[in-house]
Amino acid sequence: MYFGKLRSFLTTVIDDYVLNLASVWFKETAEYKQLLSDSTRRALSSSIRWLWLVGVSCSVFILAQRQMLKLEHFETPTNLFNTSIDYTVGFFLAFLVVCALVSRFDWPHRILATLHIKVLAVGFFLLGCYWALMLTMIEGNGQILFGMSLFLMLTFSSLAGLYVSTLCLYSFVIPLTLLPLVVKNLFFEPFQMLILMGVLMTLFLVETGRRMLKHWFIQAIRQEYTNQTYAAALDEIAHSDSLTHIPNRRQFDERINKLIALAPLANTPPTVILIDVDYFKKYNDHYGHLVGDECLINVATALTRAVRNASGDLVARYGGEEFVVVLSDVSLAVAQDVAARIQNEINRLAIPHAASDIADHVTISQGIAQWEKNESVESLLNRADKALYLSKEQGRNRFNLAEPNP
Template sequence: MYFGKIRKFLEIAIDDYVLNLSHVLFKETDEYQTLKNAATRSALTSSIRWLWLVGVSCSSFILIQRQVLNLEHFQPSSDLFGVSIDYTVGLFLGFLIACALASRFSWPHQMLAKLHIKTLAFGFFLLGCYWAMILTMIEGNEQILFGMSLFLMLIFSSLAGLYVSTLCLYSFIVPITVLPLLIKYLFFEPFQFFVMMGVVMTLFLVETGRRMLKHWFIQAIRQEYTNQTYAAALDQIAHSDPLTQIPNRRQFDDRINKLIALAPLANTPPTVILIDVDYFKKYNDRYGHLVGDECLIRVAQALTHAVRNASGDLVARYGGEEFVVVLSDVTLGVAQDVAVRIQNEINRLAIPHADSDIADHVTISQGIAQWEKDESVESLLTRADKALYLSKEQGRNRFNLAEPAP
């Protein structure tokens, strides 16, 4: 009965359900896993610096305790500990200083960034074995209280630095905990129950602490991912047309301004094609606004399909039934080829338009203008709009090139 209550208490104290990890509805996407892995690796990289500081502090503490406080009168209780603690700790402290000097170069950081988690865990295991050897030497010199203090410092320092990875944490903790006890009971003292209980309680506190810290870490990653998702969604809303789901006027303005700023470095300047759906008001009056919206969606899809798949190109809704295409680093000849493809793509849709004065289906008119040196965006669009207006005057369902800038 009592053992059942104790088991239940341990389950409640350790189980992640108490930490509400399973109560939060959260979809772990590939993007979230990427963010989580990157954050875990970044935390482990920071923990290496933290454990370096712990190593320097503990090594200095040992040397000060033995040299400054004149505790050299303690002699090893067995030939097993004939190796000098001062010599071993001094070598390790020199190694840590050498690591600090090497960290000023870029190659150690590049090497650490490429290491697998299991490789890092093996490194922490070796570090744990070293500290286990030091603890064994200290206890062999009958400095039990000092050894216990050092043990607790190492255990809880590793918890603070390695809680993000259970494998790395216990790769460091297990040697520190197990090896000194094994050597102690194999060579020196019989089994002591209260010592084992102290170790078990320490590990219990470490595990519960690890779960709590890991919970807060996961919650922080989830919050960061949620914030990034919301920010991306807001950016999508701010830069996309809600009807056609293509870029809106704001994103067009950003793109054309960037292309004009980079135009002196490009082979050819950017070009815009201003597009208007012919007799769209009559289309709305005849078929209704819902069908008109569907027409605009299909036109936007056709424009996107017709335009080149180049990084600088963009199809955007300019407003109402007007669209605009931005072409980067193209000649006027290539721009005209794109305009022909656009016109053919719209004609291929063959969207019925009974009230059109030029065809029985939806058509478009286009105006093409290429940026000229020192020309403003407003001037470029004005020239494209004049070319579009000329296409309408000439009978629509065609395109025209803009006149040179005055």
């Protein structure tokens, strides 16, 4: 009975399936894995600075402890370990100072950002070997209690900094734990069972602590990913037309204002094309609003297919049966080519329109206006609207250029 209770306790404490969030309800997408990888790398980057501080603190602690022993006349007789500790710690402190000076430049951070976690683990392994050497020298000098204190400080400091990566954590902890024990057992008196029990208990606490901290870390990353997903979905809803699923008036306003702000830096200013589906009210009255919605969806798809595949271009629903196209950095000649392509795409759809006065299928009218220096968005759209009205007056199913400002 007691064995079963102990087994249940250990399972509850160290079982990843209990501590980690269940993956059955959380879909680990490629975006989530990238976020987790980036967050882990940023955490390890911070851990390097943290372990630098730990290294400085422990080195100063060792030197201060040895200086106090000398002042209190508790210094052990001179031996190989006793004479090497000061030099080894001094060289390591000098190395840490050099690292701090080098870190003021940008290139070390760029190099660290490109290193694979396995390469970082090698670095942490070498660091663990150094501290294992120090523990061996300190315990060989007869300072067992001080060596155990230093071992505990280093172990739990590494847990605080490296829990995000099991490989990096144990690359540091394993040499720090095993090398002093092996050296002590081979070259000195065998280690006591009490010391081994203390080491095993420390490793048990490190592993359980790592799993709990890693669980909280993953939970935080998943929550951040969920928040980003919701924020992106809300942003899409706010900037997308619910019927046609193309950008809405709000996104159009943001895009045209941004392009106008950048217009002095562009080769040519932005251009807008206002588009109106001809006799759409008659289409709705004749076919019904559901068929009318389907017609708008098809028109939006054709418009998206007809415009250029450029980063600054945009097709948006302007309102009702009106659409607008934003073209960045194009001449009026290219804008007219785009308008002609749009006209051909709509005519190629051949959506029946029995109530139209000009054709047996759905057609569109367009007005093209290019931004002029110091012109407001309202003025630009007003000129495009006048060009669109002119197209309607001339018989529809055509496009016209806007008149320049007087």
